[in-house]
Structure formats: C-alpha cells, structure tokens
Amino acid sequence: MSSNHESQNSKLETRNLNLKTQNPKLESDAPPPFFRSWRNLYVMVLGELVLVIVLFYLFMKAFR
C-alpha cells in the first residue's frame, strides 16, 4: 500500500512540477526593483569585484 501511495504521490508531484515549469509568465522574469534588468545588476556585482581587486593591488603597492 505504501509503495502504491508513493508512486501516486510521485506522479502528482511530477505533474505539478511540469505545470509550474510550463507557466509562460515566470516570476523570475520580473525585473529587479533597481537597475532595470537583472543583467545590469549582475554586471554591477562582477564589476565591483574587478574594481575591488584592482584597488587592493594598488593599495598593496602604495604601502609596500
């Protein structure tokens, strides 16, 4: 009985999953509250990383 129930549950989960993934208007498509697009925000995070590394290098050189 338990394995029967498990199999039904699994089928239901898979169906729900497919329904969710087939939703044409995904929540993840919503833009961020700032910087207009997620792409811009990602570029900003990576840009800050590059800037920080450059600043660290200059800082180290300045006080070596």
Place this chain on the structure above:
Amino acid sequence: MRTLDWIVLGLTLLSIVLYGIYKGRGSRNIKGFLLADRRMPWYAVALSIMATQASAITFTSTPGQAYVDGMRFVQFYFGLPVAMVILSITAVPIFHRLGVYTAYEYLEHRFDLKTRTLTSIIFLIQRGLSAGMTIYAPSIVLSVMLEWDVRITSTIIGGAIIIYTTSGGVKAVNWTDSQQMVIIMSGMALAFAMTIYLLPSGVGFREALHVAGGMGRLNLIDWSFNLKNRYNFWSGLIGGLFVALAYFGTDQSQVQRYLTGRSVAQSRLGLLFNGMAKIPMQFFILLLGAMVFVFYQFERPPLFFNPIEVRKIQQSPYSDSYRTLEQQYDEAFQAKSHQLQNYLAATRSHDPERIKDAKEKLDASKRKTDGIRGALIQLLTANDPTTDTSDTNYIFLSFVMRYLPAGLVGLIFACIFAASMSSSSGELSALATCSVVDIYKRHVVKMGSERHYLIVSRALMALWGLYGIAFAQYASHLGSLVEAVNILGSLFYGTLLGIFLLAFYFKSVGGSATFWAAFAGEAVVLYCFRFTEISWLWYNVVGCGVVISVALILNTLLFGSALGARTSVSLK
C-alpha cells in the same frame, strides 16, 4: 571585565533572545516555522546570509590571522561574487518555482529518492560536525579570555539559540541574524576606530599603513599560481568560486536563508548584496588585525597570547627558562622599536636607499623577536606535547581586554557571542529542517498532521542544539579553528556540488549514475586529503569534477539516457 562591560554584554544577549521570540511569534504551521512563510524582504535575507556565514571564528581568528600572516586571506573570497551571480541565475528560480523546503528535495524531483536521501545525510553529517565546532570554537576562546568554564560559555550560546529557534523557528533565526549582524559590525567599527586612536602620537593612519605594509601585513594580492598555496589570487578565484557555489548552492544552512525570500527577486537581491558586501567586510576585519599588529609594534605584546598556556608554563619546571625568554623578549622588543622609529623617519624622507637600509634592519630585529617566540613554543611543547601552540584566536580578544575602554569590551564580547549564535542558529534550523523534511517525513512518518510535524520540528531543533552544546563541552583542542571548520566542509562540498551541477546542467544523467558517482567523488576527495599535499581549497574542484565525469561515464555505459531526468526542471 568591568561592571559596565557585564551590563552591556548581558543586555545585548537578552535583547537578542527577546527580539528572536518577538519576531518569531505566530509560527503555527510547518511552512511558517521552517520557511518563515516565505515573507522575508531582501535586506533581511542578505543580512541573514552574511550572519550565518560569519561565525564567531571569523571575528576572533581573522584579525589574529592578519596579525600573524597578513591580509592575504581576503583572496579566499574572490570567487564569492561570481558564485552569487551564478546561483541567482540558476538555483534561486528553480528552488522557488518548486516551492521546496530543502535543496535536497529538488534532487528527488530531478533524480530519485535515494539521491535526495544520500545528499541530505551527507549534509547532516557534515553540518552536524561543524555545528558542534561552531559552538565549541568560540566557547573555548571565550572561556579562556573570561576565565569561565567552557561548559558555561557553550551553554549560554547554545541555550540562548534553543530558546528563540524552538519558539520562533526560521523567522526568529533570520530576524535575529539581521540584528546580530548590525551589532557585530557596529562593535567591530568601534574597535577599529579605537585601535587607530590608541596608536602613539605622531603615528597616524597613513603611517600605520606604511608600517603594516613594510612588515608584510598588507599582502592582499598574490598572483602566483600554486596548488599547495592556500591563499593566492587563483586559489581564491577558482577554488573560492567552487567553495562558494557549494556552500551557498547546496548547503541547507544557506539555501534556507534565501528560500525564505518573499519572491525570486527578493532572494536574488539577498544573494547579490552578499556578493557585493562580503569582500569589503572581510577586508575591514583583516585591516583591523593589521592595525592591531601595528599597535603592538609600539606597545610590547605578550610573548604568547593564550593566557592559560602562559600560566601552565609559569607553573611548570620550565618556569626559569620562560622568565629568561621574557627578559630576552623585552630587550629584543626595545631594539625593534628603535629600528621601527628609524624606518618611519626613512619613509618620511622619501629616500629609497635610506628606506631600504632601515627596512633591512627592521626585518632583522623582527626575526629576533620571532625567534624568541619560536623558542617559547618549543618550551610549551616540551612541557606538554599536546599543547595548542597556535595563539591566533586569542590575539584580538587579548588586545580588546587590555586596551579598550569599559563598555566597548562588553560590546565586543557580545559581538563574539552574537556571531556564534547567528551562525549556529542557521545551522541548527537547517539541520532540523533536513531531519524533518528529508528524513522523518519522507521515511518515518509520511502522513502525519501539520501539528505533528511542527512539534517534531521544534523537538529536533532543541535536540540539535543540545547536541551542539554537548559537542562543545567534550571536544578536544584543535589547531587553527578557522581552517578546521573549512577543511571539514571541503571534504563533502565537492561531491554535493557535483550532484547539483549534474541536476542543473546535465539533463540526460539519471539518479543511479549520480548516486554511485557521488561515492567515487567522495573517495577521491578523501584520498587527496589523506595522501596528497593539494590545498583543501581545491578539493571542491576535484570532488565536483570526479562526480560529473563518473556520472557521465556510468550513464553512458551502464544506466543509459532512458533513466535520465525525471522532469524538465533543469537548466537548458
């Protein structure tokens, strides 16, 4: 500690517990208790992520690490912002779309039950071990500094966490994490300002930076590529990327933080904020350590910072040798101070020859003081071969207790307690969630009522807390606490990351191939740990690579693509 310090410490700890109980009220179902009803705003998610990652070890050991080894540890975090972007694009939308409680739940959707159970058990072992460490590490340091029994410090930390996590669940964890992060950063900022203020007259921040840089403490970037070197640019960027991907993408103690976001956008913003703030925060804590180092170039530091070990040697047959070393250290320190003044005068003259000459003399006098410290360590080992010869974890707190004013000392100790509570509470809530959702609900009682699972969740949170306290009270001494925790995590993270990357990116690979590949990946990581000199930062890369390669081979040769992805929830 003075009366004002005790008041500040007591009130801060009380306010954390009360705030946790207040913010966590109203968790009446399992979704509220384990996922904060998915109602958290991005800033609370971000602060909770940062607070969970930054344990008490971060704030006790990291300044000490800068004191001993310089600031090169900051490179370890270079891969983190990249990982935050990757996870925001991949993991966050998938986890949100499926409405999962744990990261491992997704693996059952994608592969099968056995893969979900295996990864959840790996997490429970790995995080269970480090949860004990997260309470133990600060407990032992605080017990030494406050001269309390370790049982008292670990009981305060663990007991406070149990009170607010069992009453308010993850909502209480996330909100207290945010509060604790604000307290911690305020305390550290005040400590930084005071350290600069305590420098001798005529030595400003700029001169202090010259001293730190001249004595090798501002070694922020090392471009060399060396697999055996833990902290260089490439280890940090590549090794650190894999560590961060594994930690934030597969470790339930972090996944749970952003699963509580009220939308994909709020969870993503939480992760991205962490990606932007983490490196500057680590830089600041390391710079604090470098400034403490500069302070101790003008003020004679203790020969050894762990007071318990010093007391042991003073009461041993080696006490005369110890006194001799103390006298030698006094003289060597005076000579070094003299050379330091010469070096500062040379830097002001901007004469390269004079600076070079002064620097060489300063280095020679520093080697002498370091040599005396080395002789003391040999003495400590001769007296007791099991002694902990690393005093890195005691440097910052020793400075705080000796030189910071009343009130601020209490606040810094409150910060250390708060940091320990923030990371431990995140771990305990994740351990309880996996125990309930992945194991108990899936294998033991499958059709229980909402109330039943809520009671079990509360009970398991309390049990994991009690386990953490028990571990802290019976754990033996370890060397460098920072590395112990990180090494522990690295032995499993590569395998977990490999499984998740297969789930996200390799649609044709099925559960059985992944399941057996996980064992192969773990075996190779354990081999590297035991028999090679490869730095632990690279274990994640190795483990992950082996899991993916073996799974692809097994899938092609034995299991076939018919057993591939069960659903379409993976990345195209």
